[in-house]
Amino acid sequence: MHVWDALSSESKIDFSAGENGRKNTSAIAYMTENPNLTRALLARLESLEPISSFENAKVTSIDLGPPQDSPGTLNLSSYPHVTTSSSTSPLVARLLIGADGINSPVRTFAHIPTRGWDYDRHGVVATVRLASRGGSHSQIEEAPKVQDNVTAYQRFLPSGPIALLALPGDYASLVWSTTPEQAARLKGLDPADFAAMVNAAFRLSVVDVDYMSKMPSGQVDELAWRLQATDVPREDETKYPRIIESVQEGSVASFPLRMRQADQYVGERVALVGDAAHTIHPLAGQGLNMGLADVASLVRAIEYSVSHGGDIGVQGNLEAYESEMWMKNNRMLGVVDKLHKLYGVSWWPVVGLRSLGLGTVDKFNGLKGWMMSQAGG
Amino acid sequence: MALRHTSLRNFCLLLRSQPHSRSTSTSTPRSSVSPIELSHFSALASSWWEPHGSSRLLHLMNPLRHEFIASCLTSHPTASKHNTKSLRYLDVGCGGGIFTESAARLPSTAKVVGIEPSREVINVARAHACQDSMLLEPGRLEYKHACIEDLALPQKVEEQFDVLSLFEVLEHIEKPAPFLAKCLPFVKPGGWLVLSTIARTWTSWVTTKLVAEDLLRIVPRGTHDWGQYVNERELRGWFGKQDGWGRDGCLRTMGVVYVPGLGWRMVERGESWGNYFFGVRKD
Secondary structure, three states: OEEEEOOEEEEEEEOOOOOOOOOOOOOOOOOOOHHHHHHHHHHHHHHOOOOOOOOOOOEEEEEEOOOOOOOOOOOOOOOEEEEEOOOOOOEEOOOEEEOOOOOOHHHHHOOOOEEEEEEEEEEEEEEEEEOOHHHOHHHHHHOOHHHOOOOOEEEEEOOEEEEEEEOOOOEEEEEEEEOHHHHHHHHHOOHHHHHHHHHHHHHOOHHHHHHHHOOOOOHHHHHHHHHHOOOOOHHHHHHOOOOEEEEOOOOOEEEEEEEEEEOOOEEOOEEEOHHHOEEOOHHHOOHHHHHHHHHHHHHHHHHHHHHOOOOOOOHHHHHHHHHHHHHHHHHHHHHHHHHHHHHOOOOHHHHHHHHHHHHHHHOOHHHHHHHHHHHHO | OHHHHHHHHHHHHHOOOOOOOOOOOOOOOOOOEOOOOOOHHHHOHHHOOOOOOOOHHHHHHHHHHHHHHHHHHOOOOOOOOOOOOOEEEEEEOOOOOHHHHHHHHOOOEEEEEEEOOOHHHHHHHHHHHOOOHHHHOOOOEEEEOOOHHHOOOOOOHHHOEEEEEEEOOHHHEOOHHHHHHHHHHHEEEEEEEEEEEEOOOHHHHHHHHHHHHHHOOOOOOOOOOHHHOOOHHHHHHHHHOOOOEOHHHOEEEEEEEEEOOOEEEEEOOOOOOOEEEEEEEEO
16 A cells, blocks of 8 residues: 655655464455445355345334233333334334444434534546556566555545546556545546546646646646656556546445544444444445444454343343444544644644654564554454 | 442442342332332432443443353353353342343354342333343343242242342342342252352452541432351352352352453452352252
8 A cells, every 4th residue: 555645745654464462364345336335245155044124215214112011911112113115003112223324213212412613625536547567568477466456556636536446457446535625526527528637636736636637628738748847757656546547437426524423322122233323434445344343343242242142232231232343443443633734734843844744654673564454354 | 440340349338139128119129139218229220221421430340240250150050052042030129231232143052041039120220121122032141029938839940040140139139148148049950040249348448438438428328238248168168068069169159359550350269359159059
């Protein structure tokens, strides 16, 4: 992984597998596209009979059950009753898990407040296809293919970081955090100009990138012309991602960037996981990892409860999940928030200090190893 | 630390079997529970299941009771794995049903009977069980407003129990020896009598008598009878004299300590500090 600062050409940090002290690690982290995860999860669900899933269904309401006063009869007044568009009678939940995103209806039902702020930035995402290195196919045939597209690149522009994360084959996943206006302009570009804009954002100076991003069209020619005048060191070609050849149709999307943390992750018969519990700036790529760690922790709490005769919906039995994850996630939210703010500054003393800091960290493999073990999850 | 212990003692008290006052109820069962004035506990019955109520610490302790019981059941060389619905529990002084319910939910459990001398408290237990359809399955969980001497003596092995539990009961019994003797016939051969109580030591005197009752007055004066606390050594001695109990080293004890910030921890040889578990097997 190669990370550098657009305002200070000397300032960079490299992460390589093997630096983190784990001998058998061949990678810092893996990238996978959402459909792969979803497919694997659905396949797993199907192997676990009997599980009912409701396809193409929307939750229309969540309420507590009706009060029940007659003694000796089942009293579900503390159970969430979930009404969906596809069922006539409500689903009664011993434990309702809200994995329903930043605007979680489950969280609203449980009256759990969240705190945080909006970044006034949007994340532009796309799946892109990479051209071969140096434009010559013969070079690629010499090098083992598998080694060719395994590096992640991230450049901190003043408006936000742009990152390219390797996918299988010649594909990569783009995440570009930028102002809402620029995000809208990017989404309006035709695919070739969009690709040129991304190439420019990794290679050209901040001034050039700003200028090009404000052009209504013609980024392809503009990039070709400006690259001639830009000194991209040939011998250091691997310090930049490969040229983006094309953008996968329909893959360009954007979403507002926010920071949120729910006051509680659990309530009576309710647990929140993933973005429903916390939302993070994508610059460190931690959103999914945090969600997966939530689930693993919640599963441990449920297993403990079941094996000790507990009711898995009772808040006291879910608190182990909250106490394990809340503070951990809060730390990650804080660190990423500070990074965003640190790299949003263009004032030269701050740029100088952060370069010094990044350069220092780059020289300590032990520290980098620890950082990788934190980020790799 | 002293504060924690103090509060804990208070909570233990709340979970006591309720000694009843004869003047208030004519239908109260004959009781082996000491007839001290403790009627105010019945007023606290409704807070039994409040998640952040006064019995929170005992809710937190409950999983350790199961771990201790599991360690007892598996300790005998001939012990078999109880994976199927086979175990029968009798929970004496079950209170609001914290342990009773959890035992009834375990996959290895066939049936749980909980008995409790306070009508208010057993009604809280019955009402709370209605919140879980699993506990309402026929035959799984039964509550009785009764003392141990009200139960008919078992006539055959199938009527006896694999586990007889006395959690936080013994320290409120005036004469523990005859009370324990009445419990013994209910245990199946190969079954266990399991209890938790508090040792009669200077530490427990400081926390439960001096601090709780005299200084902080969390507990009204005279609520506790420190002299009624039972030490592990005394239990060990008493069971040593009972024929057919605790052979093959099947007499186990374990201290249990609340560590602020960490929760309950079992501590080997910690039975003389305060709270402890005790288990003994019927040969």
